[in-house]
Amino acid sequence: MADTEIKENAAQPAPANRPAPKAFEAPTLHLSSSPHIRAGVSVPKIMLLVIIALLPALAASVVLFGVQALVITAVCVLAAILTECIANLLLKRPQTIGDLSAVVTGILVAFNVSSSLPLWMAALGSVFAVGIAKMVFGGLGCNFINPALAGRAFLVASYPAPMTHFPPPLMGTVNGLPDGATLASLSDVTQAAAPLAEGVTAATQTVDSLAGGVTDTLSSIADTVSSAVSSVTEAVSAATSTAVSSGGAVVDAVSSATPLGAIKYAFANGSFNAIEYSQALLQLFLGDVGGCLGETSALALLVGGIFLIAARVIDIRIPLFYILTVFCLFWLNNGTASFFTPESFVAPTFHILAGGLFLGAFFMATDPVTSPITPNGRIIFGIGCGVLTFVIRKYGGYPEGVSFSILLMNLVVPLIDRCTRPAIYGEVKRG
Amino acid sequence: LSKKLTFRGGIHPNHCKSLTEHLPTEALEAPPVAVIPLSQHIGAPAKPLVAKGDYVYVGQMIGEPAGKVSAAVHSSVAGTVLSVRPFAHPSGRLVNSVEIENDGTDETVDFEPVGQQWREAASGALVDKILECGIVGMGGAGFPDHTKLSPPASKPIDTLIINGAECEPYLTADDRIMVERMEDILTGVQILKKILNASAVYFGVEDNKKDAVNAVYDRVAGSRFNDISLAVLASKYPQGGEKTLITAITGRKVPSGGLPMDTGCVVQNVGTALAVFEAVVHGIPLYQRVLTVTGTDVLRPKNLLVRIGTPVRLILEACGTNLAAAKKVIMGGPMMGTALSDLDVPVIKTTSGLLALNLTTEAVRKYPCINCGLCVRVCPVKLVPSRMAKFVEKENFDEALSWNLMDCIECGSCTYMCPAKINLVQFFKLGKMKINAARAAAKKAG
Numbered sequence: 001m002a003d004t005e006i007k008e009n010a011a012q013p014a015p016a017n018r019p020a021p022k023a024f025e026a027p028t029l030h031l032s033s034s035p036h037i038r039a040g041v042s043v044p045k046i047m048l049l050v051i052i053a054l055l056p057a058l059a060a061s062v063v064l065f066g067v068q069a070l071v072i073t074a075v076c077v078l079a080a081i082l083t084e085c086i087a088n089l090l091l092k093r094p095q096t097i098g099d100l101s102a103v104v105t106g107i108l109v110a111f112n113v114s115s116s117l118p119l120w121m122a123a124l125g126s127v128f129a130v131g132i133a134k135m136v137f138g139g140l141g142c143n144f145i146n147p148a149l150a151g152r153a154f155l156v157a158s159y160p161a162p163m164t165h166f167p168p169p170l171m172g173t174v175n176g177l178p179d180g181a182t183l184a185s186l187s188d189v190t191q192a193a194a195p196l197a198e199g200v201t202a203a204t205q206t207v208d209s210l211a212g213g214v215t216d217t218l219s220s221i222a223d224t225v226s227s228a229v230s231s232v233t234e235a236v237s238a239a240t241s242t243a244v245s246s247g248g249a250v251v252d253a254v255s256s257a258t259p260l261g262a263i264k265y266a267f268a269n270g271s272f273n274a275i276e277y278s279q280a281l282l283q284l285f286l287g288d289v290g291g292c293l294g295e296t297s298a299l300a301l302l303v304g305g306i307f308l309i310a311a312r313v314i315d316i317r318i319p320l321f322y323i324l325t326v327f328c329l330f331w332l333n334n335g336t337a338s339f340f341t342p343e344s345f346v347a348p349t350f351h352i353l354a355g356g357l358f359l360g361a362f363f364m365a366t367d368p369v370t371s372p373i374t375p376n377g378r379i380i381f382g383i384g385c386g387v388l389t390f391v392i393r394k395y396g397g398y399p400e401g402v403s404f405s406i407l408l409m410n411l412v413v414p415l416i417d418r419c420t421r422p423a424i425y426g427e428v429k430r431g
Numbered sequence: 432l433s434k435k436l437t438f439r440g441g442i443h444p445n446h447c448k449s450l451t452e453h454l455p456t457e458a459l460e461a462p463p464v465a466v467i468p469l470s471q472h473i474g475a476p477a478k479p480l481v482a483k484g485d486y487v488y489v490g491q492m493i494g495e496p497a498g499k500v501s502a503a504v505h506s507s508v509a510g511t512v513l514s515v516r517p518f519a520h521p522s523g524r525l526v527n528s529v530e531i532e533n534d535g536t537d538e539t540v541d542f543e544p545v546g547q548q549w550r551e552a553a554s555g556a557l558v559d560k561i562l563e564c565g566i567v568g569m570g571g572a573g574f575p576d577h578t579k580l581s582p583p584a585s586k587p588i589d590t591l592i593i594n595g596a597e598c599e600p601y602l603t604a605d606d607r608i609m610v611e612r613m614e615d616i617l618t619g620v621q622i623l624k625k626i627l628n629a630s631a632v633y634f635g636v637e638d639n640k641k642d643a644v645n646a647v648y649d650r651v652a653g654s655r656f657n658d659i660s661l662a663v664l665a666s667k668y669p670q671g672g673e674k675t676l677i678t679a680i681t682g683r684k685v686p687s688g689g690l691p692m693d694t695g696c697v698v699q700n701v702g703t704a705l706a707v708f709e710a711v712v713h714g715i716p717l718y719q720r721v722l723t724v725t726g727t728d729v730l731r732p733k734n735l736l737v738r739i740g741t742p743v744r745l746i747l748e749a750c751g752t753n754l755a756a757a758k759k760v761i762m763g764g765p766m767m768g769t770a771l772s773d774l775d776v777p778v779i780k781t782t783s784g785l786l787a788l789n790l791t792t793e794a795v796r797k798y799p800c801i802n803c804g805l806c807v808r809v810c811p812v813k814l815v816p817s818r819m820a821k822f823v824e825k826e827n828f829d830e831a832l833s834w835n836l837m838d839c840i841e842c843g844s845c846t847y848m849c850p851a852k853i854n855l856v857q858f859f860k861l862g863k864m865k866i867n868a869a870r871a872a873a874k875k876a877g
Binding site: 028029030031032033034035036037038039041042043044045046099101139140141142312313315368369370371373374375378417421422423424425426427428 | 600684686687688759761766767772788797799803804811812813814818834835846847848850851852857860
């Protein structure tokens with residue numbers, strides 16, 4: 001009976017409340033300039049696509065660094081949204097959180113910090129990113145540097161130690177990363193298979209107990225990483241001055257440096273060995289190394305990046321020329337005698353897979369607001385980012401240079417745009 | 432049918448042509464009162480030849496061309512002239528028009544065709560006939576055809592391009608006449624070819640109009656029309672733009688600030704070719720045309736043969752339009768057509784369609800420009816629309832000019848794509864208007 005009633009109620013009002021219009025009564029006609037139809041694409045939809053593209057990397061970060069990755073991301077996103085909301089209220093401007101750009105910024109800030117960073121610091125990064133780098137300049141579309149990178153730069157400058165303290169990944173201890181076992185065997189660590197298996201069992205039982213009884217297992221896993229790339233790890237311990245401080249919620253017994261720190265040290269003291277480093281490439285590709293939350297898994301970032309290119313959200317020019325430039329420069333500077341042996345490609349491959357290059361190239365350098373709009377300008381921008389990254393990684397004081405390269409290039413975007421106005425259709429060459 | 436021809440940039444809006452693409456053209460009866468504007472073309476308005484109280488026949492010239500760039504205007508009904516005065520015009524302005532009460536006899540003047548002997552006639556005589564019959568470009572611009580067909584000797588024409596692209600969504604009028612009257616169109620094309628003495632003739636049709644493509648293909652294979660080549664175009668907006676069409680078919684590019692004739696090409700719409708056929712072979716002036724009446728609020732969408740001067744309201748009513756629900760009535764296509772403020776305006780020579788749509792377009796920007804570059808990607812002229820719009824908005828016209836504002840063809844692709852929903856084209860129209868006004872003022876002063 002109830003169903004029938006509802007149906008009747010639902011069926012009646014429409015015709016009853018809206019009498020059939022008189023045939024030719026004067027309509028209210030809307031006027032506007034052509035075109036009268038619009039594509040479905042909109043700013044929030046673009047932002048949503050970026051968020052979707054970031055999900056594989058988010059999933060990878062949870063697999064690699066545990067639930068804490070998710071917590072940090074949530075905190076950063078929340079802080080970013082709140083900051084934008086409050087800024088709009090204070091400035092008495094219409095609310096803009098619906099455009100979802102704050103969500104993207106929040107996720108990217110989280111992806112740029114270590115999983116062991118205290119939550120309040122991560123939140124502060126988001127507040128700076130949205131509040132200072134974006135809202136102060138007039139909100140979305142008016143910022144001249146990438147907000148998330150500004151937030152990261154602020155954190156690196158303010159809290160250098162926690163920002164460069166990277167706990168090692170949980171490596172294959174949680175289901176999800178493809179072929180954890182294959183990874184291990186490929187890495188020539190068959191002798192470590194037993195603790196690895198233990199780790200898998202333990203971790204799948206409960207993720208919460210990680211901090212307790214699994215610490216030993218984690219140590220063994222860390223050892224497997226070390227044995228696979230022993231020289232890397234040796235270099236790591238030498239290169240990182242960062243203390244193995246407490247505070248990491250998941251892991252407090254071991255610490256690891258980023259692979260970039262390792263290779264930089266190896267190049268500096270001449271201990272670089274192409275064969276040893278080549279064994280780490282697959283791990284780097286999958287992201288099974290220490291580093292910022294979202295930057296380590298080149299695979300996950302690549303999946304998201306290709307999705308964005310296919311969806312025409314980002315222009316392939318920027319990531320392609322960025323990564324290509326870094327690759328070429330390190331190939332010309334590869335630490336081996338020859339340019340055309342397999343070994344000569346180890347260092348450049350290592351460099352494009354390690355650190356934040358994929359995250360930066362696909363998700364930060366492509367931020368439309370702070371990158372050139374002209375097709376040639378985007379190529380120049382990508383190459384510029386690549387050169388600066390090489391210079392910083394090779395000669396700078398930091399092992400990683402992606403974020404500063406992009407920030408520096410952000411500043412010259414208006415200049416690039418001005419100098420690369422495309423030749424229009426049928427342009428007559430003027431002497 | 433080899434590789435589809437195309438151009439760089441452009442968009443793929445939903446065609447929405449299925450509503451009318453297979454409906455045969457129907458003739459709509461002549462209106463009780465026709466209002467025929469003396470300006471239905473680019474250039475000077477025609478000089479009226481009739482006054483209140485005069486009796487006119489169908490096809491009688493009621494306005495003569497005033498100057499080189501102007502066109503004759505003819506009566507579309509038989510009856511008494513009620514008045515010659517300014518009336519509301521589709522452009523939104525008031526335009527001097529001839530109001531004629533139809534007495535229903537539909538009696539025509541005696542047409543004076545060149546007839547089938549057009550092949551022997553002199554080119555000049557053919558152009559005169561076209562001038563006399565008031566033919567204008569029927570694709571939308573309304574450029575007087577005799578002017579286009581008389582290029583200066585310094586601009587030799589070697590290529591005639593027939594524009595059957597009809598890239599505007601919803602519109603199927605050109606498609607229908609191509610399916611129904613291809614023989615006559617191709618004869619019109621041969622007349623045009625003779626006038627221009629062109630060595631190559633390309634008939635461009637978008638590949639989404641299968642029947643029209645086949646209609647051309649079947650006939651150019653025979654011996655009668657074998658001097659015409661079929662050019663199958665990719666279905667992409669704005670494929671039917673003069674510049675994009677020339678580039679797609681010949682690879683030539685109209686120089687910035689120049690005209691198609693600078694590339695040795697003349698582009699003629701299929702509707703124009705048909706009108707030329709009617710004028711030359713049958714001596715019938717341009718007093719009626721085929722247009723598409725469609726849209727979400729039109730109950731019975733149609734392709735209609737309509738007398739020039741028929742009020743829009745009558746046509747929409749004849750197609751069962753829900754005028755109370757329609758939020759927008761557009762003359763022309765949805766990409767470049769004009770939103771009408773008054774439904775009593777008449778159909779003119781360039782009216783390719785009437786759309787009644789239940790949609791509105793936000794008048795203000797919805798989001799800030801995020802510099803995404805989609806407008807750059809789709810612009811067929813390779814402009815940077817977002818930048819141009821910013822400069823126009825700030826009234827920095829010098830900078831807007833340096834980013835080639837004047838080269839914009841107002842196709843609307845950038846605005847269609849813009850994720851911030853900024854009315855870019857509106858800025859460009861405004862900027863051009865202000866710049867032209869300033870230039871005119873400077874010319875006057877200096």
